[in-house]
Amino acid sequence: MRAFNAAMIVVMLAPIVLVVWISFTPEAFFRVPLDSFSLRWYREALSYPDFVNAFVLSAKLAALAALMATALSFFAAYGLVRYRLAGRGFLLGFFTSPLVVPAVVFGIAMLQFVNRIGLYNDLTGLLFAHVVVVTPYAIRTLHATLQAVPEEMEWAAMVLGATRLRMLGRVTVPLAARGIVTAFLFCFLLSFSEVTMTIFMTGPALQTLPVRIYNYLTDRIDPTVAAVSSLVVLVSLCLVFLANLAGAFKRLPR
Amino acid sequence: MSLEIEGLEKHFGDVRAVAGVDLAVGHGEFFTLLGPSGCGKTTILRVIAGIYPADRGRVRLGGVDVTEAPIHARNMALVFQNYALFPHLTVFENVAFGLRMRRLAREEIRRRGREALELVRLGTLAERYPDQLSGGQQQRVSLARALVIRPDLLLLDEPLSNLDARLREEMRGEIRELQRRLGVTTVLVTHDIQEAFAMSDRVAVLEAGRILQTGRPAELYLSPASRFVANFVGPTNEVALAAIRTVGDGTLATTSGGLAIKVAARPGTDAGGKAAWLMIRPENLRLFVAEGETDNRYEALVEDVVYLGAATSCRLAIGDLRLMAAVPSTIGARLAPGVRVAVGWSAEDGVIGHDR
Amino acid sequence: MERAGWLFVLPLALVLATGYVWPLFQAGVNSFHLNTPEGIDLGHWTDANYAKLLDPLYQSILERTLRISLIVSAITAVLAYPVAFFIVRLKPKVQPWLILVYVSPWLVNTVVKSFGWSLLLRSNGVINTTLQHLGLIDAPLHLMLNETGVIIALVPGHFMFVLLPLWAAASGLDPNLKWAAGTLGAPPWQIFLRVTLPLTLPSLIAGLVINFTMNMTAFAAPAILGGVRARTVSFLAFQVNLEQLNWPLGGAIAVGLLVFTLAVVWSGQRLAFLAVRSGRTRP
Numbered sequence: 001m002r003a004f005n006a007a008m009i010v011v012m013l014a015p016i017v018l019v020v021w022i023s024f025t026p027e028a029f030f031r032v033p034l035d036s037f038s039l040r041w042y043r044e045a046l047s048y049p050d051f052v053n054a055f056v057l058s059a060k061l062a063a064l065a066a067l068m069a070t071a072l073s074f075f076a077a078y079g080l081v082r083y084r085l086a087g088r089g090f091l092l093g094f095f096t097s098p099l100v101v102p103a104v105v106f107g108i109a110m111l112q113f114v115n116r117i118g119l120y121n122d123l124t125g126l127l128f129a130h131v132v133v134v135t136p137y138a139i140r141t142l143h144a145t146l147q148a149v150p151e152e153m154e155w156a157a158m159v160l161g162a163t164r165l166r167m168l169g170r171v172t173v174p175l176a177a178r179g180i181v182t183a184f185l186f187c188f189l190l191s192f193s194e195v196t197m198t199i200f201m202t203g204p205a206l207q208t209l210p211v212r213i214y215n216y217l218t219d220r221i222d223p224t225v226a227a228v229s230s231l232v233v234l235v236s237l238c239l240v241f242l243a244n245l246a247g248a249f250k251r252l253p254r
Numbered sequence: 255m256s257l258e259i260e261g262l263e264k265h266f267g268d269v270r271a272v273a274g275v276d277l278a279v280g281h282g283e284f285f286t287l288l289g290p291s292g293c294g295k296t297t298i299l300r301v302i303a304g305i306y307p308a309d310r311g312r313v314r315l316g317g318v319d320v321t322e323a324p325i326h327a328r329n330m331a332l333v334f335q336n337y338a339l340f341p342h343l344t345v346f347e348n349v350a351f352g353l354r355m356r357r358l359a360r361e362e363i364r365r366r367g368r369e370a371l372e373l374v375r376l377g378t379l380a381e382r383y384p385d386q387l388s389g390g391q392q393q394r395v396s397l398a399r400a401l402v403i404r405p406d407l408l409l410l411d412e413p414l415s416n417l418d419a420r421l422r423e424e425m426r427g428e429i430r431e432l433q434r435r436l437g438v439t440t441v442l443v444t445h446d447i448q449e450a451f452a453m454s455d456r457v458a459v460l461e462a463g464r465i466l467q468t469g470r471p472a473e474l475y476l477s478p479a480s481r482f483v484a485n486f487v488g489p490t491n492e493v494a495l496a497a498i499r500t501v502g503d504g505t506l507a508t509t510s511g512g513l514a515i516k517v518a519a520r521p522g523t524d525a526g527g528k529a530a531w532l533m534i535r536p537e538n539l540r541l542f543v544a545e546g547e548t549d550n551r552y553e554a555l556v557e558d559v560v561y562l563g564a565a566t567s568c569r570l571a572i573g574d575l576r577l578m579a580a581v582p583s584t585i586g587a588r589l590a591p592g593v594r595v596a597v598g599w600s601a602e603d604g605v606i607g608h609d610r
Numbered sequence: 611m612e613r614a615g616w617l618f619v620l621p622l623a624l625v626l627a628t629g630y631v632w633p634l635f636q637a638g639v640n641s642f643h644l645n646t647p648e649g650i651d652l653g654h655w656t657d658a659n660y661a662k663l664l665d666p667l668y669q670s671i672l673e674r675t676l677r678i679s680l681i682v683s684a685i686t687a688v689l690a691y692p693v694a695f696f697i698v699r700l701k702p703k704v705q706p707w708l709i710l711v712y713v714s715p716w717l718v719n720t721v722v723k724s725f726g727w728s729l730l731l732r733s734n735g736v737i738n739t740t741l742q743h744l745g746l747i748d749a750p751l752h753l754m755l756n757e758t759g760v761i762i763a764l765v766p767g768h769f770m771f772v773l774l775p776l777w778a779a780a781s782g783l784d785p786n787l788k789w790a791a792g793t794l795g796a797p798p799w800q801i802f803l804r805v806t807l808p809l810t811l812p813s814l815i816a817g818l819v820i821n822f823t824m825n826m827t828a829f830a831a832p833a834i835l836g837g838v839r840a841r842t843v844s845f846l847a848f849q850v851n852l853e854q855l856n857w858p859l860g861g862a863i864a865v866g867l868l869v870f871t872l873a874v875v876w877s878g879q880r881l882a883f884l885a886v887r888s889g890r891t892r893p
Contacts, residue, residue, distance in 0.1 A: 015726025083615025
């Protein structure tokens with residue numbers, strides 16, 4: 001049993017470990033480095049403008065999308081949790097529904113849509129698409145977070161004279177801080193990793209990092225792409241680490 | 255089937271849950287393990303059932319050593335505190351489960367299943383699912399499921415603690431009735447003294463993984479072997495003793511305040527230097543006693559009177575000594591703080607205990 | 611007072627309505643019109659696009675995609691139980707770390723993962739060179755650029771969609787139930803069959819449903835590891851939309867996929883509901 005589970009873990013981690021390992025090869029082809037390691041391909045990757053630009057674009061896009069999704073979802077979740085709106089359940093379901101729609105379907109629909117309204121190859125269109133895709137995670141997290149913030153605290157602040165908006169900023173947001181940060185980090189990670197929908201709706205002028213890697217793979221093959229991929233893995237690990245610091249994983253079931 | 259446990263030990267990490275337990279339950283006997291939470295009683299039950307392996311010691315059922323036997327081979331039935339009914343099966347399916355495991359014929363399963371449900375008066379609910387039943391009904395299904403397989407040993411793990419007070423009393427009687435009728439050897443685990451006393455033939459009081467005393471309820475109550483047992487089974491007065499002397503065929507105990515008390519002789523009453531205490535049950539203190547009516551008689555001052563309905567509790571002062579007395583309220587009506595009253599008790603009512 | 615609530619909810623609702631519902635709707639509308647060299651002929655409504663989907667070529671691609679997805683889900687279902695129950699028996703502090711290992715594919719994008727698999731599976735990749743080195747095979751195994759490669763990559767890639775709900779269900783199982791079954795005479799395999807399995811089945815089914823739809827709509831893995839011989843529906847969608855620029859047909863594919871996904875999810879939920887009540891003998 002233990003052997004089986006160990007094998008499963010190896011299978012799960014193998015591709016990622018391999019990519020990172022190979023990125024340190026001094027050779028010009030894919031050979032697992034055993035005695036000599038080199039940062040040659042990292043230098044190569046960092047001096048390759050296409051990759052650097054794609055990285056910057058992905059980071060910008062992820063930051064903006066996460067920011068927008070978190071902000072919009074925060075207010076929406078607040079409305080759902082604190083007010084007895086008719087159709088609350090339906091609205092929550094609606095906000096979470098993008099989860100059910102396959103990325104390919106999104107890709108097709110967004111492609112046709114942005115072309116129609118002239119936003120093809122435009123960051124705005126892509127941004128909207130990413131916001132839609134990461135919203136379910138944001139709304140779920142923030143909905144749970146705000147449910148856990150006692151409403152009494154807000155009433156106490158308002159009784160003392162704060163308007164709702166000021167109260168939100170000074171009471172609710174600090175109390176929900178952990179959930180907000182968690183939602184942001186997850187949205188960032190998801191947007192940064194989003195590839196299928198993005199491939200469909202972007203052209204050569206607007207390549208995010210995963211898309212750039214994909215196109216590179218279909219073009220030529222050298223360890224540069226391994227180095228870039230390793231950097232992507234590094235970014236993901238950092239985000240998970242940050243999320244852990246923010247207490248994202250404390251809610252996991254026993 | 256009789257049950258024997260010899261030298262049982264069980265620890266979890268560095269916690270010694272069971273630190274050396276021996277006991278013997280006769281065939282058809284209703285035996286209870288009584289103790290506060292954490293005393294190891296549930297652990298013992300689970301070791302008997304085979305859920306936990308013992309670290310040391312043997313378990314014998316009907317003379318046969320079953321210590322190494324797997325859970326499913328022991329023919330014991332365990333009724334859990336939370337009933338542990340299978341939520342995905344109907345009431346009937348739950349009850350029939352043990353019979354299916356024994357690969358009985360379909361007809362027989364049907365018959366015995368119905369019988370068991372009739373036994374606990376739940377025949378009409380056979381098709382319901384556990385989440386559609388009340389707590390008391392679930393408990394009865396749990397019982398039926400245990401009894402239908404005709405176990406050699408019935409184990410009950412605090413089966414009544416999740417029920418409300420009235421239901422608890424009702425079920426107490428029903429379980430005892432069933433047990434007598436079927437004659438199945440039973441071990442009950444509980445922290446409720448009333449439950450233990452009402453249902454059991456014999457009770458073992460446990461603390462910190464050890465059995466302190468085993469005996470019939472009256473023995474435990476009237477002749478507790480230690481202060482812990484005395485206090486656990488009911489409220490008691492404890493009087494610190496300075497000296498104990500054998501006088502005639504009885505014992506004379508002297509309190510630190512100089513009061514002399516006659517106590518009936520009992521084995522193990524010799525102090526030998528260890529601090530000794532005299533224990534007297536509040537209801538054994540009689541008020542308004544005449545000269546010579548009881549072995550011990552003293553003048554006391556009533557300090558406090560609490561009316562409790564059928565009984566009245568009062569605090570008496572004899573010099574520096576404070577005693578709680580429990581009297582029927584008809585007598586208690588004559589008491590008020592400041593009243594002087596003669597209090598007495600017989601030599602048999604006092605029990606001398608020693609610090610361990 | 612109520613109105614403030616709507617104000618809070620409105621911005622997100624608007625964004626989703628315009629960036630989510632409307633595009634899907636539009637794609638759906640497009641699918642009912644014909645594509646012409648001059649653009650989409652919005653004058654006439656037609657179901658020709660959907661008829662085109664029934665073409666044997668497209669059908670064989672659908673068949674292949676279904677086959678791959680079902681095989682992946684089946685393998686996952688079998689592997690998920692031992693993994694879930696192994697993790698559940700570990701110390702509570704250790705469990706999240708293992709769960710993280712199984713969730714890790716989701717944290718890295720599928721292109722990098724598929725790239726990693728290509729390094730393992732190609733003819734001169736790690737697996738083949740090692741096996742040849744050890745003398746276990748003479749010629750390299752064809753683990754890539756075919757369906758096998760796609761299956762091998764998708765199993766770990768989508769594993770967590772089944773593992774997480776199954777693990778949660780297994781964690782929530784009352785240990786008393788297993789012990790009760792044991793005392794009633796059930797040996798361990800019977801306990802699994804009659805107690806553990808029925809009670810965790812709904813979670814398994816829910817997870818498998820998601821796993822299956824993710825398999826059906828995966829893009830990067832089949833594209834990189836499947837090659838020409840294992841084109842799936844997602845790649846077809848790519849070709850139709852981005853190479854042929856036939857948006858009505860592309861829209862039809864989108865609608866088809868969406869309807870298929872919703873149907874699977876819906877029937878999965880019904881199945882899970884039925885699985886809860888899985889007792890057998892009649893009294």
